[in-house]
Amino acid sequence: MTYSAPVEDYKFLFEHVVPLGDLRGTERFADATDDVTVAILTEAGKVSEEVLAPLQRPGDLHPARLENGVVRCSPGFQEGYEAIAQGGWVGMAAAPEYGGMGLPMALTAAVGEMMSGACMALQLAPMLSQGQIEALEHHASDAIKDLYLPKLISGEWTGTMNLTEPQAGSDVGALTTKAEDNGDGTYAVTGQKIYITWGDHDMGGNVCHLVLARLPDAPAGVKGISLFMVPKFLPDEDGNPGERNTLGVVSLEHKMGIHGSPTCVMQYDGAKGWLVGEPQGGIDAMFTMMNNARLGVGGQGIGVAEAAYQHALAYAQDRKQGKTMPSVVEDTILGHADVRRMLTTMKADIFAARAIAMSNAVAIDMARATGTAAWKARAALLTPISKSFGTATGIGVADMGVQVHGGMGFVEETGAAQFCRDVRVTAIYEGTNGIQAMDLVARKMMDGGEAAMALLDEVAEDVEAARAVFPRLANAVWEAVESMREATEWLVAQSDLQDRFAGAVPFLHAFARVLGGHMHLKAALADRGGAREKLARFYIQRMLPEHLALLAHAQAGAEGLFALTPEELAQ
Numbered sequence: 001m002t003y004s005a006p007v008e009d010y011k012f013l014f015e016h017v018v019p020l021g022d023l024r025g026t027e028r029f030a031d032a033t034d035d036v037t038v039a040i041l042t043e044a045g046k047v048s049e050e051v052l053a054p055l056q057r058p059g060d061l062h063p064a065r066l067e068n069g070v071v072r073c074s075p076g077f078q079e080g081y082e083a084i085a086q087g088g089w090v091g092m093a094a095a096p097e098y099g100g101m102g103l104p105m106a107l108t109a110a111v112g113e114m115m116s117g118a119c120m121a122l123q124l125a126p127m128l129s130q131g132q133i134e135a136l137e138h139h140a141s142d143a144i145k146d147l148y149l150p151k152l153i154s155g156e157w158t159g160t161m162n163l164t165e166p167q168a169g170s171d172v173g174a175l176t177t178k179a180e181d182n183g184d185g186t187y188a189v190t191g192q193k194i195y196i197t198w199g200d201h202d203m204g205g206n207v208c209h210l211v212l213a214r215l216p217d218a219p220a221g222v223k224g225i226s227l228f229m230v231p232k233f234l235p236d237e238d239g240n241p242g243e244r245n246t247l248g249v250v251s252l253e254h255k256m257g258i259h260g261s262p263t264c265v266m267q268y269d270g271a272k273g274w275l276v277g278e279p280q281g282g283i284d285a286m287f288t289m290m291n292n293a294r295l296g297v298g299g300q301g302i303g304v305a306e307a308a309y310q311h312a313l314a315y316a317q318d319r320k321q322g323k324t325m326p327s328v329v330e331d332t333i334l335g336h337a338d339v340r341r342m343l344t345t346m347k348a349d350i351f352a353a354r355a356i357a358m359s360n361a362v363a364i365d366m367a368r369a370t371g372t373a374a375w376k377a378r379a380a381l382l383t384p385i386s387k388s389f390g391t392a393t394g395i396g397v398a399d400m401g402v403q404v405h406g407g408m409g410f411v412e413e414t415g416a417a418q419f420c421r422d423v424r425v426t427a428i429y430e431g432t433n434g435i436q437a438m439d440l441v442a443r444k445m446m447d448g449g450e451a452a453m454a455l456l457d458e459v460a461e462d463v464e465a466a467r468a469v470f471p472r473l474a475n476a477v478w479e480a481v482e483s484m485r486e487a488t489e490w491l492v493a494q495s496d497l498q499d500r501f502a503g504a505v506p507f508l509h510a511f512a513r514v515l516g517g518h519m520h521l522k523a524a525l526a527d528r529g530g531a532r533e534k535l536a537r538f539y540i541q542r543m544l545p546e547h548l549a550l551l552a553h554a555q556a557g558a559e560g561l562f563a564l565t566p567e568e569l570a571q
Contacts, residue, residue: 059260085155199264298390352516
């Protein structure tokens with residue numbers, strides 16, 4: 001079964017659901033015309049379908065491996081990466097002064113999703129470079145920018161981020177990697193990092209590590225962390241890879257999925273590095289990279305969901321099993337009600353998650369183009385929702401894809417299981433989905449819920465305008481908006497953060513459900529009587545009501561959550 005990039009879906013989204021008109025009206029993104037947008041989406045779709053998708057199964061069956069200290073990539077990955085680099089896809093959103101295209105994040109995110117759907121294991125390499133590029137643009141010295149950005153943007157060099165240590169996972173402040181001043185503007189970095197995606201490879205160029213470490217006498221916790229650029233090869237006076245730095249790969253993790261992506265245990269033994277940003281300003285600089293990655297990871301979930309859906313649909317269109325009802329035309333399992341329920345649910349959730357992610361990306365772009373507080377707040381609010389809901393959609397759709405296949409889904413040769421294995425990590429890395437939800441109900445509500453209410457107000461305005469065309473659908477979404485508003489008011493009134501955290505995940509998913517209803521309603525207005533109206537009716541009538549149960553859970557607070565003792569949990 002071949003992968004088909006959702007180019008037409010993106011064209012529809014950018015024209016009718018998350019329009020780019022305001023974006024194109026800014027000086028920064030005036031060149032992102034409709035013609036440019038269509039050309040970018042079309043060409044990225046071709047690369048995804050023709051170059052990357054054929055690498056999906058080989059990467060799973062022939063994983064990256066460590067040989068004599070060198071990581072050997074899966075068959076075809078070098079050629080696939082070269083196609084990404086030579087096409088300019090790494091530097092889509094990067095500054096033109098360093099060789100980037102300066103395109104909106106909305107287009108970068110759309111392309112990232114398509115490439116993830118084709119081959120997530122390989123797409124991780126350019127995604128991490130894109131995050132590093134943004135971090136360097138915002139925080140690095142001019143000297144570091146001049147040396148590293150052109151090569152990262154061209155794809156000649158690749159970038160990583162090194163946060164996690166065995167004792168410092170989500171609690172980054174517990175890290176022990178140290179950096180000591182060499183007295184010549186460089187630092188000696190010593191320590192071990194784990195779970196370093198694409199920490200090494202044999203695709204040529206240099207591997208540029210952004211490493212969190214602690215300077216001598218730095219305070220404990222996250223406030224004492226600094227960020228360093230530590231390359232695999234030390235650049236010579238001409239800026240080319242020179243002497244090998246004192247760092248290396250200890251081992252590769254044997255993972256559940258994304259086998260083609262080398263996940264490394266990295267050892268730094270006094271490796272030479274350069275400070276990025278201010279001393280003890282590392283966490284702020286790294287969060288610039290992580291926020292970029294969180295939107296990208298949400299896109300990975302959506303991309304894998306799209307691929308899993310296409311795979312399941314193709315199987316259902318061909319598989320004959322049992323008798324369908326006399327009123328059903330299809331003689332394959334596509335004619336069975338439960339199979340049709342699963343496939344329609346998959347399709348509806350993918351559209352909702354994709355539209356939310358693109359709304360998030362446009363908010364990021366508008367914040368950069370205008371600098372206004374309202375757009376910055378909107379982008380910050382939507383980021384944890386995009387990451388969590390996008391990845392949850394990927395996991396849920398991939399799981400349903402296996403179910404559509406029945407027993408054949410449990411057999412590796414069909415390829416359905418790979419989507420489940422590959423996408424599962426997206427809910428874990430770049431901040432677990434639980435942490436994303438806690439961020440939403442705590443930090444993102446420090447404004448008293450102002451940003452959330454502003455978004456709900458906009459949704460309500462759109463819903464009111466839709467009443468004349470779709471009164472029942474609009475009323476259902478309006479009632480959901482009001483329920484969400486009341487739940488948000490309850491949330492911000494809770495002074496005990498534990499009461500917020502106890503229901504953070506269901507609150508986030510309820511918010512996503514409501515936003516998804518809004519997106520589907522907008523799609524229905526643009527396609528009256530068409531397939532998108534039919535899909536909107538399915539989502540709003542059958543899936544949107546889930547928000548009520550989620551909000552009941554969200555507003556239950558922490559009471560009773562810790563009622564069971566550890567001993568009782570173990571009984």
